[in-house]
Amino acid sequence: MLVKIDRFQDIHLHASSVKEWKQIYNQITPGTLQSSLVQAVAGHLHIFREQINQRVVQHGEAPRGKICFALPLNVPGAARVQGREVDDKCIFVLRGGQEFMFHMPMSMDILAVTFDVEDFEQALTDSGRSDTLRALLKQPVVKVSPHRLAESKARLLRLFYGSLVSPAADASGGHSEACIEGAMLETMLNLIADPECDKNQNHGSSPCSFIVEKIHRLLLQDSGSPPSVQEFCDRLRVSRTTVQKSFQSVTQSTPVNYIRCIRLNGVRRELMSTSGSELSVGDAAAKWGFFHLSHFAADYRDLFDELPSQTARKNELLVTA
Structure with missing residues (x-):
């Protein structure tokens, strides 16, 4: 597993260090920037956590052939994704090749998980809930069960930081790349399939x-x-x-x-x-x-x-x- 941990004092260096993403970050609030970016790559999975002390607007294109889920860990101010208001009770969804614009408040903390779209679609089909969930995932912002979201964040973070502690694939344990990727995929599917999640929600751009x-x-x-x-x-x-x-x-x-x-x-x-x-x-x-x-x-x-x-x-x- 490839693991990388960086700290930056420039938002442009931060943006260019996020693997596979074509994007530009613009700093909006004044002062020295302090940010951290922790990334892990396992097979077709890319997961990263970014924390930025300044207000930033992100503009770019999601990696082609992928589907990305972002889970806000802390949203301390006004935030918008694709024109939708967001808070810490929702997730963001971007399809490969999709243009996006994300207005981040100061000190935002976010965890992003990117899967190969073919792997995700196969898991979706195997789940037996594909039609309903595919319609839901056309929304860039999805409101989910707060309880299930809290559980999902905790599990993803455990898997993520477990992979950082033991980055080498271990065929006999739970830290193999396949195990980590499968567990994260299962976690995201269970989150959006939760009965408390409204499958017909539709949040328009303001x-x-x-x-x-x-x-x-x-x-x-x-x-x-x-x-x-x-x-x-x-x-x-x-x-x-x-x-x-x-x-x-x-x-x-x-x-x-x-x-x-x-x-x-x-x-x-x-x-x-x-x-x-x-x-x-x-x-x-x-x-x-x-x-x-x-x-x-x-x-x-x-x-x-x-x-x-x-x-x-x-x-x-x-x-x-």
């Missing part, structure tokens, strides 16, 4: 989330000359008040601050993926619409707790890797 996510995507399309908040309002044909309330509800931030943070994160990724000889700080800033370098540097320092000139570049990251 209008507030639609507005925020639409503006997020439009911003990425026009990163070099980002529209103003009013221009976004005009494009979406909604009032500025509606946009303000939407961002406060979904991101706990103002639209101006959120848009600035997404752009600053974009610059940070540019800096970290290039050397100083390839791209200057000024050119990286210009790619994301920052042309007043003194204001840009101050905003960058406020968000990341360091100046852009202090951010490790590609050649420096390779040396420390």
